[in-house]
Amino acid sequence: MATAKECIESPDYLAYRFDFQTENLEFLPITRSEIRQVSSLSREFLGPNRPAIQVPLAEVMPLLESAGNTLEKNPPRFIFHTAFCSSTFLSRCLDVEGDTIGLREPQLLLDAANARRLQWRSSTTGLNYADLPKLALLLLHKHAGRSEKLVIKPINSVNNIIPELLQISGGVKSLMLYTDARNFLLSTLKKGEESKYAVRAMFDLARCDFAHLANLRLSDALHMTDIKVILTLWRLQIEQAEQALQQFSPINRMASVYGERLIDDPLETLQAANRFLDLGVAAEKISEIANSDRRSRDAKNAGQTFSAGKRKEAYDKVESYHGTELDSALNWLFRNNPGTRLRPRMSGALGV
Numbered sequence: 001m002a003t004a005k006e007c008i009e010s011p012d013y014l015a016y017r018f019d020f021q022t023e024n025l026e027f028l029p030i031t032r033s034e035i036r037q038v039s040s041l042s043r044e045f046l047g048p049n050r051p052a053i054q055v056p057l058a059e060v061m062p063l064l065e066s067a068g069n070t071l072e073k074n075p076p077r078f079i080f081h082t083a084f085c086s087s088t089f090l091s092r093c094l095d096v097e098g099d100t101i102g103l104r105e106p107q108l109l110l111d112a113a114n115a116r117r118l119q120w121r122s123s124t125t126g127l128n129y130a131d132l133p134k135l136a137l138l139l140l141h142k143h144a145g146r147s148e149k150l151v152i153k154p155i156n157s158v159n160n161i162i163p164e165l166l167q168i169s170g171g172v173k174s175l176m177l178y179t180d181a182r183n184f185l186l187s188t189l190k191k192g193e194e195s196k197y198a199v200r201a202m203f204d205l206a207r208c209d210f211a212h213l214a215n216l217r218l219s220d221a222l223h224m225t226d227i228k229v230i231l232t233l234w235r236l237q238i239e240q241a242e243q244a245l246q247q248f249s250p251i252n253r254m255a256s257v258y259g260e261r262l263i264d265d266p267l268e269t270l271q272a273a274n275r276f277l278d279l280g281v282a283a284e285k286i287s288e289i290a291n292s293d294r295r296s297r298d299a300k301n302a303g304q305t306f307s308a309g310k311r312k313e314a315y316d317k318v319e320s321y322h323g324t325e326l327d328s329a330l331n332w333l334f335r336n337n338p339g340t341r342l343r344p345r346m347s348g349a350l351g352v
Contacts, residue, residue, distance in 0.1 A: 002027075004055045008063060008139070013053070014041065015139035018111040018132070023124045024054040025108075025139075035143060036095055039088055040105040040155075058125050060135065067138050071169040074144065076137060077277045078174035079153040080162060080244070082237035083202065084187035085179035085259030089306075091153040093270055093289050099281045101148050105155040108136040109165075113158045117208045133164040149279050156237060157202055160209040162244045166253055173277050174248070175350065176241050179259040180343040181330060184234040185227065186315045189322070196226045203233045210236060227322075227329045235333065235340055242346055249348025256346040263308055266290045272350050 007013040007027040014030040028050050038045040079094075081087035088104060095102035112132035121128040127135075144150035158165075166172045179187070188195050207213035213236075224232070241256075248254035255276050262269050267290035274281050319326060330342060 002029075002053055004059045007053055007055050008060055009142065011142045014106075014143075015108050015136070016041070016052070017107045018057075018115075019054075020111075020115070020118070020120060022054070023057045023122060025057060025060050027053045027055060032101070032143070035101065035103065036097075038104065041103060042105060042107060056124070057122060057127065060139070061125050061127060063138050064131065064135055070141055071134075071137060072171065074141075074149065075169040075171035075173075076141065076144075076150040076152050077279065078162075078165065078172065079151065079177065080159055080174055080241070080254075081153070081156055081177035081259075082159075082179065082184070082234065082241055083156040084184055085177045086262040087153055087177045087259075089294075090175075090177065090257075090262060090270075090273065091151065093266070093294055094151050094273060094277070094279065094281070096279075096281050096285055096289070098145075099148060099285070100151050100279055101144050102151045102153060103140055103143060104153045106136070106140055106152065108139065109133070109152070109154045109158045109161075112136045113154075113161045114205070116161055116164075117205070130164070133161050134168050137165070137168060149277075151277070151279070157205045159237065159240050159244070163247065166248055172253065174254045175273060175277065176245055176254055176256045176346070176348075177259050177262075178238060178241055178256065178344070178346055181231060181234050181333060181340075182326075182342065183260070185230055185326065185329070186318050188230045189227075189318045190314045196230070199226075199230050199233055203229050203236075206233055206236045206240070209240065225329075227325065228332065231329055231333045235337055238340070238344055238346075242344075245347040255348045255350040257350045258346075269350070276350060 002010070002013060007015075012029060012031070013027040014035075016026045016028045018025055028046065030046070034046070035041070043050075079087050079091050091102045091104050094100055112129075112135075115129035115132045119129060120132075140152065141150055162174075166174060188199055245254055245256055249256070257269065257273070267287060270286050270290050271283065273279075274286055334340060334342060
């Protein structure tokens with residue numbers, strides 16, 4: 001079995017999650033090819049039988065002091081998003097051997113986000129929720145080679161700690177992907193009951209980030225229809241994303257990308273993302289990627305293909321099934337939130 005030092009320092013071990021009860025960090029053995037292959041660094045994609053190694057937080061804590069300016073020398077880049085807006089596709093396209101390596105949805109960052117929601121304080125060390133974002137990034141940074149940039153695509157429920165992540169290093173740059181209300185609604189519904197359940201889980205986390213919703217009773221949320229929960233989650237995420245953009249886009253640390261732009265013009269969008277994030281990927285490589293099978297490979301489901309035509313066909317079926325219910329729900333969202341644009345134009349749009 002690997003030692004604690006090997007787990008902390010070797011890229012052959014992923015700092016997977018933090019156990020708030022035992023205050024142990026759980027490490028999983030992993031290879032670079034596995035990191036590049038999976039859509040999410042979760043047990044669902046990594047497999048439930050991968051052996052876990054527990055390392056006490058107290059043994060990991062010195063990394064905060066000994067790592068020096070690791071994050072300043074080679075700061076991570078982020079692809080933030082509001083879910084169901086092509087962020088996994090973008091992350092895969094910007095994962096280029098020799099230039100970058102992408103980490104998709106590391107659980108450890110979600111743990112850091114939830115620590116903030118819980119206002120967590122350690123019972124075994126002097127650390128608290130404010131320390132976990134930096135500790136997580138230091139543990140994840142080792143997966144980038146000496147000449148590679150680290151590109152992290154967190155899960156959307158990590159958006160509550162965007163300021164903490166971007167202020168860890170002065171060189172951190174990021175994108176914020178988003179979509180409009182109708183596309184978000186259709187994308188959720190076409191995925192079926194499992195997606196509705198996932199959205200309710202996202203909503204339970206997101207409402208903790210808004211003072212006026214933090215005390216919303218569980219029974220109140222349960223009595224909201226699936227469609228109203230989906231649209232309310234979309235609105236909250238758009239609000240949260242716009243707050244981050246207004247803070248960081250004026251200083252050139254964040255740019256917004258409408259997800260449909262990636263589908264309509266992947267080459268131009270990838271080139272602009274490469275430049276903004278200072279990834280240094282050659283233009284020829286970007287062009288090759290934009291015209292490769294990555295464009296037609298389903299971002300989440302291995303072995304399945306994606307096309308705008310197939311997606312439209314699926315959306316048409318959803319709209320036919322629900323009839324006027326969808327338009328009624330969108331009108332409900334606007335009536336109750338008149339300042340909300342159902343197709344927003346967010347601050348700091350990514351230039352060409």
